Structures are given as structure tokens and as C-alpha cells.
Amino acid sequence: MINLIIVTHGKLSKGLVSAAQVIVGKTENITVHSLNPGDNITDFEKQVKNSIIQKMKEGNVLVLTDIPGGSPTNVSIAAMQDLDFECLTGTNLGMLLEAITARSSATDFKKYVEQVMDAGTASIHNLKKELQ
Template sequence: MVGILIVTHGSFGSELVKSVELIIGRQQNIVTLALKQDDEIRDLADSASAAIEKLDDGNGVLAFVDLFGGSPCNTLGSLLKRKNLECITGVNMAMLIEASDSRQSMNLAELKESCMQVGRTAIFDLRSELSLRQ
């Protein structure tokens, strides 16, 4: 099973996992890391590296970060030289549900592409959607 690592500013990642589990149930092999005020980036990199080692059972790790160009993103970017690691920016609930539901049936590359597609197609203008249905 592909491991999932979520690295975000503050507790966004852990709260996102709690919300996903509310919908689809308890998940295994997921680690969240939070960058908080006054944390050292080097410590985040060390924690991320250790989490990747823990999560990778041979099927790889799909990492999610909150914001392209932010410190969590840059930290994961420095770790992408690892063979069994992929990373997606802009994590949202739809893509995390997809990752959790599909990580046993897809390989790392397929899962990354599927999550990116789901993440893109889960964004709507609610006013427009509701007016179309009336």
C-alpha cells in the first residue's frame, strides 16, 4: 500500500485527515507533519525524511503539501531525489479521499495522477452550479 505523507503550515494536515476519516473511516499508513511558528526548517526536513522511511513499505510514498513554493513544499522538493516519492501541492479533501481509497489498487504513479485529476475536478463555483440546476 502506498504511504501518505501530508506536510502543511500549522495543523491543517492533521485536521484534514480527521475530516477524511469522518467520511471514509480510520486510515493506516498516514503521517502528518506541521510547520509551526519558530520551527526550524532543518527539523522539518529531518522529520519528513524519517516519515518517508517509515511509510515506504516498498510501494512508495505520496506526499501532499498545502502551498506551492511554501516551506513544506520546498522541504519535500529537496527530498524528491528519492525513487519512491512523489509530491502534490495544493492538497484538498477530495484528493486525499481519492488517495486513501485507491492506494491499495494503484501504483504510486497512477495514484499521483488520479489524485491530481480529482483535485482539479472537485473545484466548482457553487452559485453557478446551483443556478444551473434550478
């Protein structure tokens, strides 16, 4: 089983899941963590790490974060010091949709992670340039 954990600033994690559900329907095995103004970063780090630990008991874990260098990414990096999971940053809806739809047929977790990352990159387009 592949478990997804989305760690972002504000309501982005919940919004991404909500948008994905509009497209693919009900989703399972997705945990979200939102860092909000005034949140204690140490508590947030513990919450994220505890979620990763719990989900690792069920299978592989892919953590998706919003931006490189941001606190959600940094707490995920901190958890990687002790735990074995994958983490991608720069998450967008295309990446999340791939993560959701491809995981049921994934046989190689490392290839799955690469596929998810590639989908995120492939979903970025300069439409003005493409239409010229």
C-alpha cells in the same frame, strides 16, 4: 503498499486526516507533519525526509503538501533530490479522500498519483456559477 505523508502549515495536515476519517472511517499508513510558528526549518526538513525514507522501505510514497512555494512543499522538493517518491501540492479533502480510497486497488502507482491529482482538481467548483 502506498504510504501517504501529508506535510502542511499548522494543523492542516491533522485536520485533513480528521475530516477524512469522519467520511471513510479509520485510516492507516498516513503520516502527518505540521510546520508551526517557531519551528526550526532544518529540523522540520530532517523529520520529513526521515519519514519518507522509513515509508519508502514499506512501498511507494505519495507526499501531499498544502501550497506551492510554501516551506512544507520546499522541504519535500529538497527530499526529492535524493529520494524517489511522488509529491502533489495544493492538497484538499477531495484529493485526500481519493488517495485513501483508491490506494488499496491501485496497480499502477503513477496512474494512481494522476487519479489523486484529478480528484483534487475535480473537487473544486464555483457553486454560484453552477447554480445559475
